[in-house]
Amino acid sequence: MVRESDQPQIISFGLFEVDLRAGELRKNGAKIKLQDQPFRVLIILLRRAGTVVTREELRRELWPTDTFVDFDHGLNAAVRRLRDALDDSAENPRFIQTLPRHGYRFITASVVEGIESRSSARATRLWVSSVVAAVLLIALAFLAWGGDILRHAGLVPPNLQPQINSIAVLPLVNLTGDKEQENFVDGMTEQLITELSRIGPLKVISRTSVMQYKGEKNKTLPQIGRELNVDAVMEGSVLRAGNRVRIATHMIDASTDQNLMVETYEGDLGDILKIQREVAESISAKVRITLTPQQKARLRGAPKVDPEAYQAYLTATRVDLSGYQGIKTAENYLLKSIEKDPNFAQAYTWLAITRVLLGAQRWQSAREAFPSAKEAIHKALELDDEDCEAHGVLARISFQYDWDWEKAEKEYRRALELCPNNSRSHFQYGVYSAVNGRFAEAQAKMAATRELDPIRSEPFVGESVIHYHRRNYKALVETSRAFLTENSNDWRAHNWLGVGYQGSGQTLEAISEYQKAVELSQGDSDPTAALAHAYTAIGRKAEAAEILHRFLRQSETSYASPYMIATIYAGLGAKDKAFEYLEKAYQERSSDLSYFLRADLRIDNLRSDPRFQDLMSRINFPEGEFHQAVGTN
Secondary structure, eight states: OOOGGGSOSEEEETTEEEETTTTEEEETTEEEOOOHHHHHHHHHHHHTTTSEEEHHHHHHHHSOTTOOOOHHHHHHHHHHHHHHHTTOOSSSOSSEEEETTTEEEEOOSOOEEOGGGOOHHHHHHHHHHHHHHHHHHHHHHHHHHHHHHHHHTTOOOGGGSOOOOEEEEOOOEEOSSOGGGHHHHHHHHHHHHHHHTTSTTSEEOOHHHHGGGTTOOSSOHHHHHHHHTOSEEEEEEEEEETTEEEEEEEEEETTTOOEEEEEEEEEEGGGHHHHHHHHHHHHHHHTTOOOOHHHHHHHTOOOOOOHHHHHHHHHHHTSOOSSHHHHHHHHHHHHHHHHHOTTOHHHHHHHHHHHHHHHHTTSSOHHHHHHHHHHHHHHHHHHOTTOHHHHHHHHHHIIIIIOOHHHHHHHHHHHHHHOTTOHHHHHHHHHHHHHTTOHHHHHHHHHHHHHHOSSSSHHHHHHHHHHHHHTOHHHHHHHHHHHHTTOTTOHHHHHHHHHHHHHTTOHHHHHHHHHHHHHHTTSOHHHHHHHHHHHHHTTOHHHHHHHHHHHHHHHHHSOOOHHHHHHHHHHTTOHHHHHHHHHHHHHTTOHHHHHHTTTOGGGGGGTTSHHHHHHHHHHTOOOOOOOTTTTOO
16 A cells, blocks of 8 residues: 555656646746646656546546536536646647547656655666556557557657757756755756867857756747857756756757657766766767767766765855956865765865966965965876866966976867867867967967857957957957947956057056956956056056056065066056066966967067066067067067
8 A cells, every 4th residue: 555655745747747746737836827737647647657547537537427528518618727837739749748639648748746755766666667668659640540649749760850050058947946956956057068179070069058047937948049149949957856956858859849858867966977977978869869889888888976065066156256356256066075085086176276367367476375276186187187177277287387398289179179179178279269369260269259159248358359359449449339339347348349459559548447457357456457557658657656556565465467568668668677577477377478478468578688588588479470579679
């Protein structure tokens, strides 16, 4: 005898769930109003998901023999209201399939019952049962009704499926009811996108572009697909109960709204990497992408991870890294993650990222920040040599700190070999190419970034980096102005607009933009030094000297970039002091040298000095095609 306590209390499918205890239908956690009769029809169909429930069986369940009712009209009305509640249709059903004059079937193969009240063994049995039911459903449907029924059910034979070359994974919905789990759920979205970016033929839109659709209720999936210019769109939800987690997914063809996949994945949180890779493998199968043996081995060989370590890691990846406090906050979470699980490779990769940022954004000396970043990234690669993010970070360290250009080139190429559709890898390689005067290659990488990240800021940043290093100040002004129309608080855009104005001879306009950048940048020293240099250009040397003295006082108690100090001395005409601080920057291996030295207008009056040529030779920059103004007095 089955006790009531053994009965599942929650049944989930797609983005919907039925709470039997509360008698509620919910979508993404929000209650949907549904009358009693349609709700009872839904329960009967769910309990027998994958099998046909005849109209006669529904009559016996819902309308006793002594009840006088127009049965056909009542049942048709109940099913119609149920379909309305589920956003379903009889012509192209996602959930309820009609067998004319015979009955109905709940067609999804991904009904999951009550994870919070089951033991692990029961969950396993249910998982196996659902897979078996799915296989039987497909086989029976094919034998009995052929391709048309399969197409309507979203189970289209491969030869009838449209070709899918691109996909957008929308932000997964948090079904936990706990706002503190938002970081966990958003992190799951990014991790899934990262796994999919490994599949070469499939273009995958980056997280930064899809996150604008978080909570979107007014746009249909086909609309979103058109906006992102993709063939398929996937939405989904995450439900976590203790150390159990379930991901429900629904993928459609963006042009036809045809169902391509409705699946649910469930397991222990310690197997979360495995679950994510199962989703990625299922998607690749549904869109008919042929995986290499290496890709298959990785997708099926995910290591376990401590749940607390994973939670701390996901929290770190959601922190705003644009300022010192954010970087240190993320670093602390990552140290906690590594303490909980010393073999969690991704935590080491992100720890290396935070330390690179401390050096690259001039919050710490390069000598302090980059060696610890190298240690972390080598540990990450020791644990997982096929992590494209880790190879990208190693490339950045090789470029910005070691000045090992050959190693940087090798690691950027390896990162893209592993993850051909990772927007960050394309972007960082594009920056590297621009810094070294390989502008055609830089533009190609930024075009790839734009394809993968069509909405957010990275394409603008990439274009600006190219204009900056080309010293194309007119284009830099145009690009920055266009971006600021919708992103008025982006300090980088104000700073680049200032550079564009100053390079075009509009110094007063440049000063105004530099001042805005200083105000918005959370203390970044680049716009502050740029403001000081612009002051010197119009004779306001006292104000420039005051900024210089602030930097010098700061360097007595904490870190101040010697390169930025050198640019102010150059503007003031103190060349010997400028070279003194450039040498300090060289001795600490400042990343400012590798990024700025070849294109920075603030040091143009130093370029004809033999000491400058000596510095360039010691850094051993690769050859590149730079604007002829660079290298002249």
